[in-house]
Amino acid sequence: MSIELWVMFALAYLATTLTPGPNVLLVLKNAVQYGWRTTFATVLGNLSCQLIIVCLVALGVGELLSKTPMWFLVMKVLGGAYLIYLGVKALRQKQQGLPIIEHKANGVKKTNRQLFRQSFLVSASNPKTMIFLSAFLPQFLDVTHPHSEQFAVMFLTIAVTVTSVHLAYVWLVIQLGQKVSRGRFEQVMAKVSGSLFITMGGGVLLSSRS
Structure with missing residues (x-):
């Protein structure tokens, strides 16, 4: 992959990452609820x-998924739900008045393993992600070089981009949270995140393979 092609890929993927989705x-939500270190x-769960x-895209599974209605339907229902x-x-x-910021002292703080698993499942919740990457990634492949090495470079670029963008979003939210009442901010965040998750889940359930 040439430098020019890599720059084009990096900028294109950055543009898609800047649009807030379920992972962001x-x-x-976790940063507000459990602290920014989460x-x-x-x-890590998302990137895994x-x-x-x-x-799977490198192996051609994404294209297979786009042509297999039953598998797409199963993944769509599970992910949306x-x-x-x-x-x-x-x-x-929020409605039950439970604390949004949870601490180890009350025994309900999620472990890193639980946060990892939750993020992994959210990232896997939309089958159109694989279909999108199946169409997106090959556009930046250099046919004169081994594909495996180029997919590795693209994933490393994805990892750096996702980590940087997500940390930037967390920093902005924390800065915003410092300017308003902590309790009020936590309640608003719970309401907004809950509503958006439901909306996104509905979007996944109503999505088509195209």
């Missing part, structure tokens, strides 16, 4: 799923 929303476990997806579950959970937490 989850990072922000960003790393959440991002992305690595698997990139490997999981996002809606996260949204309902966040809204119920």
Whole structure:
């Protein structure tokens, strides 16, 4: 992959990452709820799923998924239902007056493993991600060089981009949170994240392969 082609890929992927989606929303929710350090476990879960997806795309599985209605339907229903579950959970937490910031002392703080698993599932929740990457990544392949090396470079670029963008979003939200009442900010964040998760889950359920 030439430098010019890599720059084009990096800029194009950055543009897609800047648009907030379920992964960004989850990072922000966890940062507000459990502290900014949870960003790393959440991002790692996302990137682990992305690595698997990139490997599957390299093997041509994404194209197969786009041509297999039953598998697409199963993944769509499971993914959409999981996002809606996260949204309902966040809204119920707000309505029941439960603390949004949880501490180890009350025994309910999520472990890094739980945050990792949650992020992995959210990243895997939309089957159109694989279909999108199956169409997106090959556009930047140099046919004169081994594809495996280029997919590796693209994943490393994805990892750096996702980590940087998510950390930037977390920093902005933390700065915003310092300017308003902590309790009020936590409640608003729970309401917004819950509503958006439900909306995104509905979008996944209503999505088509095209």
